[in-house]
Amino acid sequence: MNTKPLAAPLSALLLALTLPAHAALRVFACEPEWGALAQELGGSLVDVSVATSALQDPHQIQARPSLIARTRNADLVVCTGAELEIGWLPVLLQQSGNAKVQAGQPGHFAAADVVRKLDVPSQLDRSQGDVHAAGNPHIQTDPRNIALVATALAVRLQQVDPAHAADYAKRQSDFAQRWQQAMARWAAQAAPLKGMPVVSQHKAFVYLYDWLGLKEVAVLEPKPGVEPSAAHLQSVQAALKGAPAQMVLYAAYQDARPSEWLSKNAGIPAVKLPFTVGGTDGARDLFGLFDDTLARLLAAGVKR
Ligand SMILES: [Zn+2]
Numbered sequence: 001m002n003t004k005p006l007a008a009p010l011s012a013l014l015l016a017l018t019l020p021a022h023a024a025l026r027v028f029a030c031e032p033e034w035g036a037l038a039q040e041l042g043g044s045l046v047d048v049s050v051a052t053s054a055l056q057d058p059h060q061i062q063a064r065p066s067l068i069a070r071t072r073n074a075d076l077v078v079c080t081g082a083e084l085e086i087g088w089l090p091v092l093l094q095q096s097g098n099a100k101v102q103a104g105q106p107g108h109f110a111a112a113d114v115v116r117k118l119d120v121p122s123q124l125d126r127s128q129g130d131v132h133a134a135g136n137p138h139i140q141t142d143p144r145n146i147a148l149v150a151t152a153l154a155v156r157l158q159q160v161d162p163a164h165a166a167d168y169a170k171r172q173s174d175f176a177q178r179w180q181q182a183m184a185r186w187a188a189q190a191a192p193l194k195g196m197p198v199v200s201q202h203k204a205f206v207y208l209y210d211w212l213g214l215k216e217v218a219v220l221e222p223k224p225g226v227e228p229s230a231a232h233l234q235s236v237q238a239a240l241k242g243a244p245a246q247m248v249l250y251a252a253y254q255d256a257r258p259s260e261w262l263s264k265n266a267g268i269p270a271v272k273l274p275f276t277v278g279g280t281d282g283a284r285d286l287f288g289l290f291d292d293t294l295a296r297l298l299a300a301g302v303k304r
Contacts, residue, residue: 025161028070028101030079030089031058032277033140034111034149036286038078040175041154045164049074051092054278055253058084059225063091071096074107076160078153081110082117084137106159112137114152115145118206132224140276142207143183143290150175182287189294196301197243199236199268201250201259204275208293217245220258228258237265247271247300252279269300 024047029035035050042048049070052058058080061067071077071092079085093102100107117135139145154172158165194213201220209216218236220228228236247269250259256270263270273293274283282292 025157025164026073026075028074028077030077030085031140033146033286033289034078034080034153036277036289037146037150037153038076038157040286041150041157041168041171043167043171045161045167046157054274054276054283057253059087061085061088063088063095067092068095071101072098074098074101076107076109076156077101078109078111080112080137080139082112082134082137082139083132084112106156109153109156111145111149111153112139114148115139118210119203136203136206138204138275139207140289141205141293142211143179143186144211145207146286147176147179147183150179178287182290186290186294189298193297193301196247197245199240199245199248199262201248201254204251204254205249205273208273212297217243220248220262227255233258233261233265237262240266244268247297249273251275271296271300273297 025042025045027035027038027042027046027048029038029048029050031052032050032054035048038046038048051067051070052061067088068091074096077093079089093108098107099105102108103110112134117137117139119132119136121133121135139149150172154168157168161168190212195215197215197217198209199218199220200216203216203219203221203224205214206216208214218239220233220236222228222232245266245268248259248262248266249271250256250273252272252274256272259270262268272280273296274280274289277283277285277289279289280292280296282295283289
């Protein structure tokens with residue numbers, strides 16, 4: 001625990017006081033999905049900077065000086081929370097010296113705080129790998145969670161930028177309407193997937209499965225964040241003989257080899273899912289994220 005006191009440099013304080021009224025709100029998002037959501041809700045009122053790309057493992061990010069500098073300049077930090085960024089965000093916040101984006105401040109928004117978490121451990125045992133005590137943090141794979149986060153994030157934007165509160169409220173209601181329509185379309189498209197047994201490489205999709213009614217019958221990582229050994233892969237393959245799965249799923253940022261090994265040896269497709277905005281060519285924005293996720297699941301799962 002680092003107890004170095006936080007002190008906003010005087011120059012930063014003076015700058016904040018002299019900003020012109022029309023300056024865009026500087027949003028620093030930890031992951032692409034929250035950057036995309038802030039952009040949807042803020043439009044030209046916000047200047048969004050995203051810490052990670054869809055091809056990076058969000059659990060494992062280096063607290064580089066460039067990220068510290070962006071945290072220092074942020075008016076609002078928007079992250080997943082639920083300990084996803086526990087290895088790097090506290091360092092960014094501490095090193096930034098930016099008092100207004102510290103945890104508990106209005107300038108600090110944790111998306112996972114506003115959704116119901118799955119996989120919350122009944123007892124905390126760090127020997128079980130990189131277990132998230134706050135529950136599974138990968139909440140963005142369920143569009144119902146995106147809707148909840150959008151509502152809360154719009155309220156927060158109004159709070160930190162009250163001069164534009166009416167604009168944020170209007171953009172939120174427009175987004176919510178388009179999102180509800182998209183969710184109805186996705187639910188109809190995904191109906192054939194219901195009950196489908198699948199294998200995951202990482203426990204990255206529990207919220208997606210909860211939404212679509214997919215059944216996770218095995219996970220390739222023996223513990224969260226631990227690469228599967230050959231022996232472990234073989235044991236999963238053996239277990240699947242009794243309880244077959246239709247496909248194995250991995251996130252765009254992951255090394256595909258464990259999924260490809262299982263694909264070859266169990267004779268089921270390995271399906272790459274975008275996981276977040278930018279993970280695949282089709283996942284250009286939040287709508288594309290779910291359009292492409294469903295297209296990939298349906299292409300691999302329905303014709304068999
Ligand atoms: Zn994880």
